[in-house]
Amino acid sequence: MSTGQQQRTLSDAALRLAEERSRPTVLELRKVGCAYEKGRPAIADMSFSVREGEILCLLGPSGCGKTTTLRAIAGFEPVSAGAIYLAGRLVSSPDTLVPTEQRHVGMVFQEYALFPHLRVIENVAFGLQHLPADQRKAQVRTMLDMVGLTELERRYPHELSGGQQQRVALARALVQKPVVLLLDEPFSSLDPDMTGKMREDLRDLLMHTKTTAVLVTHDHEEAFAMADRIAVLNNGCLEQFDTPEAIYHTPATPFVADFVGQADFIPGLVENGTVMTEIGEFPNQVGYQEGTKVVVMIRPDDVHIEPSDHCTARILARQFRGSENLYTIGLPSGHVVHSSESSTSVYPVGTPVELQVIATHTVLFEQDHPRKPKG
């Protein structure tokens, strides 16, 4: 997990959430659908809203429709159902398509799409042609200063590094003061070594400029680091729309549970009001009927192990990850759970261990209908 997330505590987030809830809605999607076309996944029944100053992440595997959603917001894709409102104005519906240039959205493309025939300064000034020259110049200067590109303003895009290009693309979009900034996988074409720093910088810049942003990514760590709220998409449908913390700890579906981090699913049975499993009892929080077969979602950080000779669970493998050791534990039934231990706890493979499960939330899914979640 990135430093960004660790710095924020749960209570801070709760406070911020409460404050944010009072802000006006900038972008709203109501039951939006885009029909399938060649080379573009369809989306259906997509509803969410973004408040002013909020950073929303559209998270999902490739082909889930997150880029289609983003392009529908930008006005590049017509919608076949539902409606999109930008700053309270209807911009997309099956018979309305306000052209992109009238929507006042900023867009940062995956490959940045810098105009190769224009210098940095001309790229940034591109959308400001309607302003008088001195105003234009002043705004561009301020923006270049803000992203730290003043020295490079005479360069052409091909003379810049990936990170510099990203900053130009950002500056070009932000100088417009867009209603909402749309970012399509902004870090995917950067060297992985520098994405951590770039994420922080981007988040700071967005906060500083009080920009509302929608960011598309397939990387849950990136989503956790950047987002105020996350919309998890799968197969063109919205699976869950919530804060990063909620997405991680109380995933709405097995898909979400699995997609946003390591998760094991241990079968259990509802007996006498509790969930009985191989690794212990769990509260039947959502009130499944007696005799229901369920699965319990377990995250590695909820499982603690202690070597114990009389236990039947055994260590199958250890992966050293620097900050932690990730153990794979084989249960007698053949099921497997993972446990995250400190990097100094080193046990050899084959050691019998005792499991201690300490979960703040118990997440249960029905065994037979894993796609129909409860809890």
Added chain:
Amino acid sequence: MNMVVRQTFPTSLSVIALTVAGLICLPLLFIGYLALSADPSVWGRLWDTRIPELLLNTGALALGVSIGTLLLGVSLAWLVVRYEFVGRSVWEWALVLPLAMPTYVLAYLYTYLLGAGGPVEHLWQWWAGPEARVLSPYSFTGATLVMTLDTFPFVYLLTRAALLNVNVSFEEVARACGASRLSVWRRVTLPLLRPAIVAGLSLVILYVVSDFGAVSLLRYQTFTYAVYQQVTGRYDQTAAAVLSLLLVFFALIFLITERWFRRRSRFYQTTGRYRTSPRQPCGPLGATLITAYLALVLGASFGIPAWLLIQWTVSATAEGAVDARFFGFVWNSVALSGLAATAAVLIGTPLAYLANRWPSKLNVACLQAAYAGYVLPGPVGALAILILASHLIPFWYGTVLVLIIAYVVHFLPAGLQTMEPALQQITPNLEEASRSLGLGTFRTLRHVTLPLVKGGFIAAWVLMFLQCIKELPATLLLRPVGFDTLAVRVWLEASEEYFQLAAPSALLIVIVALPALLLLVSKDWRAA
């Protein structure tokens, strides 16, 4: 005030593209129809009298020129890439110069050089006695020589590029395995060069079978010349259509075979990092021999012909040949070529744009159709348009318009090849980025799309313009009343052996062709 914008323009553009593609294919289809609906006796008569001879002649010429260009092209490329000697880089450049000479110019100069009483014969008689004769330019050997000298740079250029890309590690590995130098060349280097050589040779062969200028001046009977004679010598043009269809058919078969072989040899392409072979320095003797060889080839293919042209131009100018009438021909050439190149760029734009941005089957098919001009050798395309114009638009027959149509059909493929990459480099994201910055479709076109494609489109225009300036057979057959171009003048004067009078026009064509040649070559040039 919501503005409803339905993305209808691709469809209305498609209509334009479809129309254009249809118009371009029409001549070919019409020729096919005419030939196939011809009386069987016409086919029988042609089969008895002409076809075997034409097949043999055309095939023999293609084979002869292939062998000639193979030997010249590969040896020259090898020398300039693998050896170091004084003036090497100059020779490396200069060897592409013969491409600036249209075949009819080189052919006309060789009818003088090798002709009876010409300088070569004088030299030879001085050496071998007064009865000695040199080979006649009006023969298989003459045609092969001229075409070889004119087209070897194709093989040279491609082989040179491939040689520069050959990873020397392969050769070193082979040497380490105990192979001799010769064996390395035969078993490693040559197979690596083979795709490039084959590509060069196929260019040469296409060039040879569609050439009209040289074979007509050297009176060597090939399909193109026979088609021309049928068009100009007969009232009934069915026979010309039959011969044309056959030629197109063979060209197609050849293209398909060539493509098939090329696909098979794809694995030869080396990728990743490579080291090029160091140049081998040569001693004074070696350098002298190499230089002499290069000088001989370049002298025969460009130096002596160019020198002759300059000399004749000077003397013709002194006799007043460069008069108002001459400048009239220059103007005709320039105006006609300029109009044709502009029309081709305008017509090619929707085709290339649609096929690259909305690559539906229909759009791609339209673009492919525009490339049909490739399999239409000059006289055949001209014949097709001549017949078509005289049937469908007789009131335009004999006007500049018909000639421009012929030029566009013939040269659009070359233009499209330059225009397509220009369009491809603009990803849709660039236009979308511009629209997200508040610029409408039109301003996006003006500020983003046009500036980006400008370079490529100008290059395509220049290329087609210069091709049009050189064009001969279509101009001969379709030009309006009294409308001679430089190329036509060269051919007319040369076929009456007014060598000096042909020189100013020919020299101008060569001079104009030079910058285009350098433009084309420098695009892929890598001075290693």
Added chain:
Amino acid sequence: MHPLRPILRPLLLLLLAIGLVPFTATDGMAADQLVVYSGRAERLIKPVLDAFQAKTGIQVNLLSSGTTEIVNRLQAEGDRTTADVFLTNDAGSLERARELSLLLPLELANIEQAIPASFRALDNSWVGLSGRFWVLVYNTGLLKPAEVRSILDLADQRWKGKIAIPNAGSEYLQAGVSVIKAVYGDDRTQQFLTGLRDNAGTSVYGKSSQIVDAIAKGQVAMGLVNHYYLYRYVSDHPDAPLALSMLDQQAGGMGAIMNVAGVGIVKHSRHVDAAKRLVEFLASREGQKLFADLNKEYPLHPDVLADPALPKRESFRAATVPLTKLGELREPTMALIERAGLR
């Protein structure tokens, strides 16, 4: 805004501009201008037309091209043609143009007086202007005059590699073969052509001037050309070892093959009066003298004398096949030539 507006508009303008070219060209033509489609070598006809222009002030625009090409073009252009006068060197092609109704029948008394009826179309759609004979030119160092008497002798194997001929596209070769065919029939003509083809080998030329040149240089011993090419060459190269032989003059022979250069007024000409003046000029003494002096042709006007260097017209016989027959013989002759494999 339509995204392709900026591209479409110039395209339309361009098409309009080009489309206008033929119309402006037609409409802009003043009454004192003539368009002449000529199948004769430009160098031979331009001085005559220049003389006409100088005399009358009528401007003559000349299109030089192949004779057959011009007939095809006149046919395709139909009533939209800009041509006023068709001028060429082959009676067969003129007759063909008449059959296709491309020419305007004339009633001009002074022309009927000037040119004998055998050198005109029956309805005067075309009028012969100058006569030329298909002769054997030979290198005096390589051939004796008595060795070839009849044109049919040229098919003899002994002349293998010694004779140069024009290519099959040349109208006067076609006309010549038509005459032979009319006199001797298909089989003998075919035999003759096959032999001639074998004897000529690769010495098949596009231009008569090249044939004479090759003979003068001794590359071939002899060749078949129109007579004036010899005189034109000799005037530039007085020492050339060249001589001429009128063929088939023996008793019972068919006589020398004759053709005429002639002129006709295009049916859809918009300048018929000016065109008539040109035809009259060409048939007049003055015009005829130009043909005789400049081109070394035999003038058809009985009062105008041929160049004194030429054999006296009375000294040899011409074949009796009527010129008007050359038109209808054309296609069968071409089939014959093609079957014989001439190029």
